[in-house]
Amino acid sequence: MAGMEKPLTGKVALVAGATRGAGRQIAVQLGAAGATVYATGRSTRERPSEMRRPETIEETAELVTAAGGTGIAIGADHLDPEQVRAVVARIDAEQGGLDVLVNDIWGAEGLFSWDKRLWEDDLQTGLHILRLAVETHIVTSHAALPLLxxxxxxxxVEVTDGTAEYNATRYRVSFFYDLAKASVLRMAFALAEELRPLGGTAVSVTPGFLRSEVMLEHFGVTEATWRDGAAKDPHFAMSESPVYLGRGIAALAADPDKARWNGASLSSAGLAAQYGLTDADGSRPDWWRYDAEVVAAGRSGGVEGYR
Structure with a gap:
């Protein structure tokens, strides 16, 4: 392909939490744009994480390479600073630099509860959620930023759930979930201030109603049959594939003027509109506008005008 078709050729990315969901497709789309992508996470073919999911970082790396990039899988627990420092040391030794850091570590799916107040919830589980969702991002940035x-x-790129505007006014149902997602937003804001004088850029990004592997299973559908999930929840008709956010982040990484977004809270729909992108099905879903105008308003309208 011509250089313009692969604008990230020669660039190096670390996608922390690339095993599945948004992280996997962020890695793949960075690869499709020509990047060398290090995919890290706890789920390897030899050792699954506590989530006991079938997806592995090796599969992600293979998908990156198949998309046209270079995918490299490294098993790492991002709660362990020594393991993360070893990942960064390897990138330094093999590439001599780092251009993109994506913090998409989560790993708390199924741990939080939607129906308990803070004092009714299990404290140790809640603190573990915060370690998985917040501490991992700090550990990774602390190790990787000197190279970047x-x-x-x-x-x-700090990946969270919800825009800054949305999370500032809406309680995310669970104390620990709310705190985790708001913390990641603030982390990007703080890193933007620290990176600005060094010529770096930090942003937070959020998908909309994401069709992750876990969500597809919850609705009893596959990516090929996802529209059937609307029978269980009509709002699922507004869901988006992880490809959508992945394409947006790849375009952002390739933008020579990306510093204008420093400190911003961005969404998959916003990135798509900015860079002229679509989801894998050719649509452009705008979940956060739909949520404000339809879900929050208690309306039962369709998706016309929103995707």
């Missing part, structure tokens, strides 16, 4: 800031133009 060696030269100007580096990009840090």
């Amino acid at each position: 800031v060696r030269r100007p133009g580096g990009l840090v």
